[in-house]
Amino acid sequence: MACSIRSCLLLGWLFLLFSQHALSAALPLEKRDPRPVRAMRELRLAMREDTGGYYAVWRDGPGGDYDLLIEARVDEQTNTLYRRSARQFNLKTKVRTVTAREAMLSFWKRKSTQPLESIRHIVYNIIINQETLDAIQHVVDSNQPRCDEGWCRVKSGEAGFQYLVESSPHAKGSIRIIDDFVEFSNHYVSSFDWQDTKVDKNPWFRVNYQPGSLTSKMAMDRPTRREDFGVALICALPLEFDAAVLTLDEIWEDDEHHYGKAPGDHNHYTFGRTGRHNVVLLLLPNMGKSSSASACASLRHSFSALRLSFLCGICGGVPNPSPDAHIRLGDIIVAEAIVQYDFGRQYPSEFALKDTIDDSLGRASREIRSFLVGFKTDHGRRNLERRTATELDVLQAKAVEDGSWTKFTRPSSSDDVLFRADYPHRHAQSICCSDEAACKQAIETSCEQLGCVVDSRQSRVSCEEQPSTPSRSRVFIGKVGSGDTVMKSGKHRDRIAREHDLIGFEMEGAGIWDEMPCLVVKAVCDYADSHKNKKWQAFAAAAAASATKALLGRYNPGSSSVSPLQAAPAFEPPPSGPFFSVPHRQNSDFVDRPDVLGRVRNLFGHESEELKRARVAIHGLGGVGKTQIALAYCHWFRKRFSEASVFWVYAASVGRFRQAYNDIAQLCNIPGRDDPTVDVLPLVKEWLEKNHRGKWLLVIDNADDTEVFFHPRTAGTNFGIQDEAEPGGDVGRYVPECAQGSVLITSRNKQAAVRLTHGKQPIEVNKMTDDEAGELLRSILEDDTVSDEDVSLLSSKLEHLPLALAQAASYILRESVSIEGYVSLLDQSDFSVVDRLSEPFETVGRDSETPHALTATWMISFNQIERQHPLAGKVLN
Template sequence: MRPKSRNDFAIAIICALPLEADAVEVLFDETYDRLGKYYGKQPGDVNMYINGRISKHHVVLCYLPGMGKGSAASVASSLRVSYTGIQLALVVGICGGAPPPPNYDEIFFGDIIISDTVMEYDFGRQYPGGFQRKSGVKDTLGRPDREIRTLLKSLQAYNSRIEFQDQVLQYLHMIQQAGTRWHHPDIDDVLFKASYLHKHHGETFSIKCCESDVPDYICHDALERNCEDLGCDNNQVIRRQKPIKAANISVHIGTVGSADTVMKSGQHRDAISRKEGVIGFEMEGAGVWDNVPSIIIKGVCDYADSHKSKSWQAYAAATGASAAKAFLEYWRPVSHDDASKNRHLMIPFGRNPRFVGRQDEIHKLDDLISMPDGAKKLAITGLGGVGKTQVALELVYRMRDREAECSIFWIPCTSYEAVEQAYMTIAQMIGIQDAKPAEVKDCIKDYFSQKDEKWLLVFDNADDLDMWTKGSSTAPPLNDFLPYNDQGHIIFTTRNRKLAVKLASADVIHIPKFDKETGLEFLEKSLIQKGLLNNAYASIALLEQLTFLPLAVAQAAAYINENSIGVSDYLLLLQEQEADVVELLSEDFGDEGRYKDMQNPVAMTWVISFCQVQKLDQLASNYLSLMACVDPRNIPQSFLPQSASKKKMIDALGLLSAYSFITIQLGSGSITLHRLVHLATRNWIKKEGQFLLYIRKAADRLSKTFPHDDHTNRQLWREYLPHALFLLEENEKCGDMLG
């Protein structure tokens, strides 16, 4: 039945060339309307549409006024205004293929290129030394949504791909019955060496590209001629396929390069293909990608080099259109409106508008959740203040937006009481009204273990090992109450990697500190006065002083905003005496993304971790306190007192590493203590009244381990000298504590 209004169209097909649109329209099973006679469009929308049906899908075919990303972006934006129900856009047509070097044994004319990622390879800066593509997280396009990714993954399986390719051939035969122009051109498929240019060769031409002073110059006349006319050297051919073998069509799924310029350089093509894994080049996909969930589906008509020929365009347009129709046979979109009515959402924080970076980590988590037989329990680990909660929160909001049927519940694990309160709230939301407090966790475990719909539980700040694995005299361990169901997933955020492994096995994602580019972006989003970042040197120096730790950067930005000072001013404050720096890093600040009963200043955020380490392993606590008394970099393991067994020492260092307090270098085994953790630990043991005790213990260890006056110990001198000097300087500052 023909749709009653424009809102009933869920699929858009966008074509840049009339040839591409003609091929698509041939495969319409039914045409409803042409050029808006029946369905019309919104005022101001200058697009031209053809409405029809492909299989069971109501489709709107949209013409572009011209080639390029800008034109595509404008058309896609107007499309969303007139057709509000669009769930998926297919960018269909022809493209340049990029056979992967060095073997070039894949991708032929007529093959299908399907995007799972789009890269804007012309987006960057031109420097004197050449063009540098921007590759930061904020400068690259995201991945398609989960529904699209899941279908693309399934099509990459061997049997599914063979079935899909057979379906494409069936539809190609249908198109070819409609006209001879869609047939195979019956000429050789030729790939030249990447460095060999399509230009005038020989002495018979009055116009010769070789007369130019520019080495890679190709004149306009050459671009309009075919290889036979120009005398392109057959000895420069690296691959040739005869027409008799060209009946097979292969489907390639991967990264597609999109730009406002046509790729006509084999060398540039190969360079991008090697570095970025690009399998095809086109000009419209990036413009659509940012406006509507989309996939690029195109037939290969050239090899993105200078030897372009229009002879293959119609055939490639036919294969691209056939692949688009075959793809729609597999597309089963979720009815979001119906699914969302039955779900529950319990998320304590709003979405973080300053969230930046972390795309790799979120994609890994996303992929683990998306796999049909993938992990059901996952953990996010990292140093306190590195942004574990924010990564989980961003992932939750992305799932909320795309998984309309998925219920999400967030459980803060700051205390056993907080967990119990969250469980009581969940029980009320899902309709378990009569359960007693002592029974509610068992009831919820049973409920989620049997639930047919998708669900996600997030246990945030799951740091207390005893709470999860041992319990207490009045409360069993929380691990006993975790549900299991093929429809559900559980995510833990924890500072303790050892606990993460116990809870989630190998499915643990570590969150590192910011890199420079992401740190600058976060600082910019956090500051009220953006002009403060004009001093790039001071901004980077500040990030380095704060070790690129997100919590420290957020605290610094809050202080700068509140006191109307510059970045350089805050940087000077970090150069003050240790006590002043600790006071600065102890400044409380507002943060809507943290729990009200938790202290959020940097100098305080690790106190709970210090106490947990002390409770779990006294040897680890002693090691941490000793290392706080010497230089935090490259501490020899021999400096640490030997324990009764090698295993206890390994366990103690493993615990400190699990909390991301230390890094153990491979090979040498030397230890580096996180610089801000070093400062916070010193402050902690001072407050505990044990600073003098550990200073003396450190001095005693150095006197026992520092090598004797023998030139054979020269390497050991180099290792221990910075720590001896650090301790002597400490002694001078504090007034001869060592006697």
């Protein structure tokens, strides 16, 4: 009986222990760690936006160094807090004035519109390697952790994770995991507790529970035949090939004779694996189109099952392909179309490009276009840039192991120098060099030795770049020029780029483009001018190879639509909606403008559901808050009409208008969207106007330029006569109009607003009141104690303009100055006001190509006035 009692007591104790243990894992995070979360201002934390949606958050320590620096971001879709890195600098003092946990939760409180209770988990990035996989596998298989809905909770102190946290050479206690492999995108490890790993060495983690599947995914069997290879990597230079090899997860050196080649194929191949893709590498025998075309014809003959090829390497970049795009050395260029710019007819007076259907290479294949479309969004591009940076870190680490570290490091930003396009690389005073031509000696001499004039060049170092946040390669997608000549002239570069809308120049893409489906991925190593040198070639080769691997990680050959947006495959039935295509999240700092929003609702008839107007325009100065009002209306409309669709078109240029319509066509799977003979503008207009589409709202933002919307002959008049549209304008005819649709237009140009609403008076957005300005400032500053006097003082200085107030608040937070101190800076001089209002800053609702600084916003308005009304421009100037 006693034994039985002891058994019962033991079982009861075990049950109680298990229940408490299970309860601690199942409780919400804030219940398991009820410590209060202080605001960033209280913790003296500063913040600035980094790349890929991450923010650098830091606190200055007592010794003048950072006390703590973390990189984090919030994802409100999954209620997840991501931490990319965490570093503490004042290690000698052994004083932690703020922990990483406090900083991260304070960051969530500052950036998220959701309460702290909504956080599901915190994700720490960790380097995936075989040791890490073995550790995860051991925990999953050996300890059989408790699971629910396919996820398991295990403790870091248990066997495998103890090794992961304390012993892995790739962890070293910092717990960094890279989840860049598609196979492991759902197998990453994430913290499941508030506890900081520096304080509590035994936090909970969650792991996707698939026993035996993790290591088996990486350890794939070698292919047995040539038909098992679906991807080819093609390089033109040995340096590019060396970088590409470093991206392979496995290399099969001795298998060329095993797989064999087709008769007459003289190529030399290297075989390996990247993620789950079997890859064949080809180094071209020579540079140029003919060499690449011949080699790829043989490649396709030997490997008939290839679905996709990547041409990766280096190229020359167009430094400023548009006013808002600035390409720098080391940036990535992905071609969506190839222009063979040296293929044509030379007449006595000019060179004429052959651009008929039979002669031109055209755009990429349908599968590649579907694959690339997601990377054209801000979210997709930033994600690709982050993945590229991660792969580059891994590549450089492998280069260290091979003893070739110096080959792939990033050169100093001071070596990124751009000369004026009309400044030639030649001797300054020499009888061998003319004004236009340079002698052979000058061509072979560096700029430093030649003494190229400093006044004729400019460093491309960003004034915002800090030593603690090294520069990252950015990604640009556009048309690339391909020819058999090396472009070494700034004047020719700019002229050809303008004529064909190019962002870069290279030499092999035109030869491959017609042979097989190909993605051209190049990194910029020079500016395609006479001052080019080889300093950036190795790093550019590594950056291109890393971007290629990042893209390949997202490629799924089993689907015809594999973009990061997960668009529906081509043969699925079109989605029925509703659709919500608004590029900005809801702004938690938005101050309600009930008078304007109420008038918009009344004019549309959305309150009474009685249609009054199909189009409504809001008009006002740049920076007065028109886009924020439109954004708020989108989210109100979505809640009010849950079955309705909402679309957003950024209309500052014809190109952006057309791109937005193309995005709508892709999102809604509109039939005919991939037909090269179909114009997407009337296609989307007619689709929206069909009665069975249901209720929808279309926002046309920044409709400021009449030349974008109306035929040039009528852009400055009120006449309705319109001829056939000339290239580049007259998109106003493609704004849809029907009973079930509403079009909300924002514009600084009252004439454009009136014409787009068929002569109706637009709603004028006035400056903020003192109360509204105070609410905005207190919301951004997270300080309810800001006095009415300070609000009134600052608001009157900035004319009660929301954008100027938001910009001022951003500066006050960043520089930790008082409102009175900021006003003192403004009072120094008129130039001081211009300087303060010229600084860019981050705010919700501003398009990536719209300047965030107030003065830049006004400059766009002035430029439009000067172009359309030269006399008025002279008066204002």
